Amino acid sequence: MNELNLFAAAPEIFLLAATCALLVIDLFIADARRNLSYALTLLVLAVTAAICWFFLANDLILYAFGGMYVSDPMANLLKLFATVGVALVLVYAQGYARERGLWQGELFTLSLFALLGVFVMISANNLLVIYLGLELQALALYALVALRRDDARASEAAMKYFVLGALASGFLLYGMSMLYGATGTLDINELARTIAAGEAVSRAALVLGTVFVVAGLAFKLGVVPFHMWVPDVYQGAPTPVAALIGSVPKLAAFAIAFRLLVEGLLQIAIDWHKMLLVLAVASLVIGNLTAIAQSNLKRMLAYSTIAQMGFMLLAMLSGVVGGNVFATAGAYSAALFYVITYALATLGAFGIILLLARQGFECEQIADLKGLNRRSPWYALVMLMLMFSLAGIPPFVGFWAKLIVLQALLGEGSGMVWLAVLAVLASLVGAYYYVRVVKVMYFDEPAPGAPVTAIVASGEMRAALSVNGFLMLVLGIVPQYLLALCTSAMIRTLGG
Numbered sequence: 001m002n003e004l005n006l007f008a009a010a011p012e013i014f015l016l017a018a019t020c021a022l023l024v025i026d027l028f029i030a031d032a033r034r035n036l037s038y039a040l041t042l043l044v045l046a047v048t049a050a051i052c053w054f055f056l057a058n059d060l061i062l063y064a065f066g067g068m069y070v071s072d073p074m075a076n077l078l079k080l081f082a083t084v085g086v087a088l089v090l091v092y093a094q095g096y097a098r099e100r101g102l103w104q105g106e107l108f109t110l111s112l113f114a115l116l117g118v119f120v121m122i123s124a125n126n127l128l129v130i131y132l133g134l135e136l137q138a139l140a141l142y143a144l145v146a147l148r149r150d151d152a153r154a155s156e157a158a159m160k161y162f163v164l165g166a167l168a169s170g171f172l173l174y175g176m177s178m179l180y181g182a183t184g185t186l187d188i189n190e191l192a193r194t195i196a197a198g199e200a201v202s203r204a205a206l207v208l209g210t211v212f213v214v215a216g217l218a219f220k221l222g223v224v225p226f227h228m229w230v231p232d233v234y235q236g237a238p239t240p241v242a243a244l245i246g247s248v249p250k251l252a253a254f255a256i257a258f259r260l261l262v263e264g265l266l267q268i269a270i271d272w273h274k275m276l277l278v279l280a281v282a283s284l285v286i287g288n289l290t291a292i293a294q295s296n297l298k299r300m301l302a303y304s305t306i307a308q309m310g311f312m313l314l315a316m317l318s319g320v321v322g323g324n325v326f327a328t329a330g331a332y333s334a335a336l337f338y339v340i341t342y343a344l345a346t347l348g349a350f351g352i353i354l355l356l357a358r359q360g361f362e363c364e365q366i367a368d369l370k371g372l373n374r375r376s377p378w379y380a381l382v383m384l385m386l387m388f389s390l391a392g393i394p395p396f397v398g399f400w401a402k403l404i405v406l407q408a409l410l411g412e413g414s415g416m417v418w419l420a421v422l423a424v425l426a427s428l429v430g431a432y433y434y435v436r437v438v439k440v441m442y443f444d445e446p447a448p449g450a451p452v453t454a455i456v457a458s459g460e461m462r463a464a465l466s467v468n469g470f471l472m473l474v475l476g477i478v479p480q481y482l483l484a485l486c487t488s489a490m491i492r493t494l495g496g
Contacts, residue, residue: 157236
């Protein structure tokens with residue numbers, strides 16, 4: 001525990017060194033040769049993913065920096081999918097970014113720095129390290145949202161994101177300071193040991209600190225009532241940045257929620273369980289009902305995210321059964337599986353939006369998808385698979401993601417049948433606005449003046465979108481492999 005052990009942080013060290021090198025190299029690359037920066041960025045992401053896969057395949061549990069940093073199977077699995085997510089965002093962003101003057105080194109390096117912040121949050125085993133990763137990710141994302149400096153909407157979205165993000169960071173930091181004051185430690189494992197031994201100075205201080213921590217986490221997840229920034233930022237940010245915000249940071253938010261609540265504060269789970277219950281129910285109801293009223297596609301996806309994160313919280317809270325705080329790994333592996341499949345589906349949906357956007361046209365309205373099947377049956381089919389997966393319609397993977405969450409809720413002695421019924425009803429409501437998108441693509445006439453020419457996309461974008469869409473079907477037909485990976489990673493992490 002007292003060793004520096006830099007090997008445990010190999011993905012982060014490589015990513016940081018490569019990003020700094022790319023930052024310098026990009027200074028000497030002309031705008032006409034910006035594809036070189038793009039290729040180098042994808043190479044960095046590929047090597048980073050390979051290192052994460054090596055750690056995951058070898059089932060390593062390593063500590064670094066005196067126990068402040070942990071590399072365990074859950075962390076490596078999340079890092080792997082976070083890296084894939086950033087790579088997909090950059091692939092999807094090509095045409096959009098080129099036409100709007102965003103195809104520049106800042107897009108690549110800021111995305112990599114945001115990924116580095118995600119990595120730090122995922123592996124943090126210390127309260128201050130969590131905050132360090134959070135700020136690194138947040139500052140990179142604030143800059144990315146404001147990357148289009150001549151766009152008033154992007155500037156407004158960046159300002160809202162910054163102000164509310166700073167407020168949420170303050171909540172989280174204040175909560176952490178309360179936890180430190182009550183236990184005298186910043187180490188998450190030591191925090192758990194102190195609470196279990198009854199050595200905390202004040203239980204009231206612990207509970208109050210937990211309230212502020214949960215509020216900060218709720219903002220990062222974008223759940224009700226801390227959701228006000230989500231639709232505005234999704235709509236105002238450049239679409240590639242909205243895709244990034246809507247996917248990869250959710251993996252990190254799940255990780256720090258697990259580290260803090262399950263690994264650190266499990267002994268007072270009876271308190272944060274009730275908080276998560278309120279957040280989950282409110283997010284399911286308000287997220288799904290509000291999404292129905294949206295005509296803007298990005299805002300609809302924003303409220304969809306709110307509802308989806310509410311569903312993920314159901315899995316988190318189902319880990320505490322009948323007042324028993326020593327929960328099985330099943331509930332948390334269900335949450336892990338859910339957040340990964342959600343991120344993949346959301347990335348694909350934003351990929352289709354980016355595909356249809358063109359110079360002077362953002363493809364933001366649901367009506368902009370009218371007649372897509374006539375123009376491109378293939379991309380309409382891909383979007384259909386993504387929407388059906390988000391809706392939880394079989395045989396797509398979203399169905400299994402929701403099913404295993406419901407199974408966790410209905411575990412023996414849970415007493416949460418009513419919550420499972422509410423979740424099913426909320427999913428039925430949510431299915432309406434997802435199916436509406438499919439209806440518009442397949443049955444509505446194209447809008448007057450809409451383009452009828454073939455959609456132009458790079459080869460890697462066509463391949464990535466196709467794989468992304470069909471992955472929803474393949475993982476739905478054979479979900480056991482990813483589910484087994486999530487379960488194994490969670491069991492090893494909890495046991496380690």
